[in-house]
Amino acid sequence: MAAIPGIGQRHSAVGSAPRPAATRALGRDWKIAWVFLLPLVLVLVGLVAYPFVSGIILSMQQKVVGQDPTWVGLRNYRELLVGEQYSGIFWNSVRVSVIYTGVAVAVKLLLGMCMALLLNETFRGQTLMRAVLFLPWAVPTIIVALTWRWIYDGSPSGLINYVRIEFFEQQTLIQFLADPSLALWSVIVVAIWQGTPFYTMMFLAAMQAIPTEQYEAASLDGANVFRRFSDITLPSLVPAITITALLSTIWTANSINFIFALTRGGPVNATMTFPMLAYEVGIAGARQLGLAAAVSVLFFPLFIVAIYILTKRMLSVEGRA
Amino acid sequence: MATTIPLRHPVTPSPRHLRGKTIRNVVLFGGLAIFTVWTLFPFLWIISTSIKPDRDLYRRVSLLPQTITDAHYSEVLFETPFLTYFRNSAMVAILTTAVAMLIAVLAAYAMTRLSFRGRTFVARATIVTYLIPAALLFIPLFQIAQQLPFSGEALGLVIIYLIFAVPFSTWLAISYFNTIPSDLEDAALVDGATRLRSLFTIFVPLALPALAVIALFTFTHAWNEFLFALLLIQRDSQKTVPIGLAEFVVGDVFAWGPLMAGSLIASLPPVLIYIAAQKWVVSGLGGGAIKG
Structure with missing residues (x-):
């Protein structure tokens, strides 16, 4: 094969001395680069890759806490998908997870967009308003959950029941967290309350990157508020909406805190999302670690799509910045 | 006229x-x-x-307090181990933030300013790691952590919290370092500064807004984290605020007064830091993370 002219010459033009083979193969600064990267690589391999692989191995073992594991191949998966004891509760957790995540993400997206549009206007007290509306994001989730548990309390002391009795003259008490038909919706409301500010933040950041000239031009053309939103704001926000919604889908589906502190998956599994199920199977009740690991692994394919799209988007954003 | x-x-x-x-x-x-x-x-x-x-x-429920008492606050502060929990949380959150930022700044510098093979691979691995949900890892991590010597101690949580903190901080730092013009550094390197010196004297000062956002997010995350603390910490002396508070609920008996008093105090550190860093949050996110 003939050497392509130009490629070798560029090298010799930059460095005057001939470069050692290692530098040519690994890059100019490879030594110092990997020294700088070593801690990061240790975290990625030791804390993520290793547990990830050992989780997959664990899912093919029968392992009770405190005992030696035995290899069972795919039996845990079969047990969850079609087995007599666990398939019912597993498929229930699929349904609950989908409703919980889908509804929470959709409403957070909608409310976050409204909030960001309002905060993007110019008015007196704008900075204070932003600080106030972002507050729920900073409060520990467990405290949010405990507070809402108190708001939902099924006795006349709970805020909502108190207000209903005192101001609306209702006679009955609503059991928001103990009624199987209400519990999931009650938990979703809490997830929305805390999760919306993150969307607002991301959308607001993206809105402020839109050049104001675009709006001025549209105003001169006589476009009204709705036209300006659908023709300028919304198209510019598509990347932010995609990234935010996908990130939030991963986080919402995998968070256990609200459900743990509000209902623990009950009543009668009405709020048993899959991480809660993994916790109940692996740590709280039966202490079947292998089975619990299989629950998590079975849900992973759902997130691969989101992770794939996000990685591509985030890398391309990084490259352009 | x-x-x-x-x-x-x-x-x-x-x-x-x-x-x-x-x-x-x-x-x-x-x-x-x-x-x-x-x-x-x-x-x-x-x-x-x-x-x-x-x-x-x-008994005589009312929306607004009829009489005001500090009984719940003094109970939380002086009759429970709350102050111990608070100290543990502060230590864990500060240490997590400091370690994560150091690792992130070094890695982001290497990935934006140095030329080596494997750059894209490491960048991609960082993002994928950031996105892998903790719920997927908590069962195997629980099993692994039980065999480690520091398991059960608050300081051990710092290592676990790096799982989230490091990839996130690195990614945000990369996006921000990319916006810093390279001429600034080239001049310093010609003058004979080492890479490490140029990182800490040129990049870190310029990246302060992004570092404030990174600190805010990692501190808040470590301060608020519940699941791993619950799984790994049993002894009272090692508990952090979130699990300590959750245990004020004994069985089905809720001491709502002390619980809410403790919740208010526990919310203060992240909320105050958030208010202090607030002016950078939107610009920090816009400047790097999601500029599309």
């Missing part, structure tokens, strides 16, 4: 214009009012509960 015109409003607003402005204001301030009530009522309920005597909480 000619002298009076400039003093008047240049354009007399048409009735249509005025109506548009009124509608805008109604929608704007009406919307803001609804969102403010929705956001703030749980906070008001926390505060109100924490200063009401038990009698007003359970």
Whole structure:
């Protein structure tokens, strides 16, 4: 094969001395680069890759806490998908997870967009308003959950029941967290309350990157508020909406805190999302670690799509910045 | 005539214009009012509960406190290990933030300013790691952590919290370092500064807004984390605030007064840091993370 002219010459033009083979193969600064990267690589391999692989191995073992594991191949998966004891509760957790995540993400997206549009206007007290509306994001989730548990309390002391009795003259008490038909919706409301500010933040950041000239031009053309939103704001926000919604889908589906502190998956599994199920199977009740690991692994394919799209988007954003 | 015109409003607003402005204001301030009530009522309920005597909480219930008491606060602070939990949380959160930022700054510098093979691979691995949900890892991590020597101690949590903190911080730092022009550094390197010196004397000072956002997010995350603390910490002396508070609930008996008092105190550090760093949050996110 003939050497392509130009490629070798560029090298010799930059460095005057001939470069050692290692530098040519690994890059100019490879030594110092990997020294700088070593801690990061240790975290990625030791804390993520290793547990990830050992989780997959664990899912093919029968392992009770405190005992030696035995290899069972795919039996845990079969047990969850079609087995007599666990398939019912597993498929229930699929349904609950989908409703919980889908509804929470959709409403957070909608409310976050409204909030960001309002905060993007110019008015007196704008900075204070932003600080106030972002507050729920900073409060520990467990405290949010405990507070809402108190708001939902099924006795006349709970805020909502108190207000209903005192101001609306209702006679009955609503059991928001103990009624199987209400519990999931009650938990979703809490997830929305805390999760919306993150969307607002991301959308607001993206809105402020839109050049104001675009709006001025549209105003001169006589476009009204709705036209300006659908023709300028919304198209510019598509990347932010995609990234935010996908990130939030991963986080919402995998968070256990609200459900743990509000209902623990009950009543009668009405709020048993899959991480809660993994916790109940692996740590709280039966202490079947292998089975619990299989629950998590079975849900992973759902997130691969989101992770794939996000990685591509985030890398391309990084490259352009 | 000619002298009076400039003093008047240049354009007399048409009735249509005025109506548009009124509608805008109604929608704007009406919307803001609804969102403010929705956001703030749980906070008001926390505060109100924490200063009401038990009698007003359970028997003669009222929205606003009739009499104000500090009984719940003194109970939380002096009759429970709350202060120990608080100290543990502070230590864990500060240490997590410091270690994560150091690792992130080094790695981000290497990935934005050094030329080596494997750059893209490491960048991609960092993002994928950031996205891998903790729920997928908590069962195997629980099993692994039980065999480690520091398991059960608050300091051991720092290592676990790096799982989230490091990839996130690195990614944000990369996006920000990319916006810093390279001429600045080239000049310093010609003068004979080492890579490490140029990183800490040129990049870190320029990246302060991004570092503030990174610190805010990692501190808040470590301060608020619940699941791993619950799984790994058993001894009272090692507990962090979130699991400590959750245990104020004994069985089905909720001591709401002390619980809400403790919740209020526990929310203060992240909320105060958030208010202090607030002006950088939107610009920090916009400057790097999601600029599309």
